[in-house]
Amino acid sequence: MTTKKPAPTTYAALLRGINVGGKKKVPMAELRTVLEGLGHTDVRTYLQSGNVVFASPRTDPDDLARELESAIEAHFGFPVACLVVDGPHLRAVADACPFPAAELEGRQLHVTFFSRQPAPERFATLDQAAFLPEEFRLGDCALYLYAPDGLGRSRLADALARPAVVKGLDVTTRNWNTVVKLVELTGS
Structure with a gap:
């Protein structure tokens, strides 16, 4: 018997305070790479102000936000607060x-x-x-x-x-x- 994987949910991650006044620079191409490295798919960014859409089979937006915050700090060297909300919200x-x-x-x-x-x-x-x-x-x-x-x-x-x-x-x-x-x- 095969277990069916849950269909991925599409989320938007809203990053706070990046790319403003030359501080906390987060290039969108690198941000997409960070999310893909976490196993997320269909990763797209919108504008330079920290809007990234992605698909994930995971279902807890708060866990996704904490994971993303940790990955961003590890990759870029500074903390960035993230909110993750699903498409229906x-x-x-x-x-x-x-x-x-x-x-x-x-x-x-x-x-x-x-x-x-x-x-x-x-x-x-x-x-x-x-x-x-x-x-x-x-x-x-x-x-x-x-x-x-x-x-x-x-x-x-x-x-x-x-x-x-x-x-x-x-x-x-x-x-x-x-x-x-x-x-x-x-x-x-």
């Missing part, structure tokens, strides 16, 4: 967007991905009215941020990045165009 995040994404520019809408669901109390001290027209909404292990002038000028993004809000969580943010492309690349 990416699709669910995109589908649940509370803002009219089709009417906005990609630079105006961002999704912050969390390693686990943050308690709503973390955000209770933020006076959302003080930041209008910027707004945020919590989703499933995600936060949607509408910043009409872009992330670089967002006072709300700065407030959301305070240690009281993100302490103990692995977080990374992508603009809406990147989220949509990752959904497409994972085939979700």
Whole structure:
């Protein structure tokens, strides 16, 4: 009797803080090689900012993230925080967007991905009215941020990045165009 191998799941690994301002340089070709060396297949990168899609028969995104973090540190010589999410979760995040994404520019809408669901109390001290027209909404292990002038000028993004809000969580943010492309690349 032969045992059937499980079908691979397609994941997106979101690396935090690489290739920004000449620091933590991670060439995408080398990153693909690192993932292939871990036994992952169909490895593709998107942009230079740390988005890599791959297939794996393994089913625990947290284990995959820790393995990738270790491999990146061993290969490149510095730590890089990674979040790994599967294609269906990416699709669910995109589908649940509370803002009219089709009417906005990609630079105006961002999704912050969390390693686990943050308690709503973390955000209770933020006076959302003080930041209008910027707004945020919590989703499933995600936060949607509408910043009409872009992330670089967002006072709300700065407030959301305070240690009281993100302490103990692995977080990374992508603009809406990147989220949509990752959904497409994972085939979700």
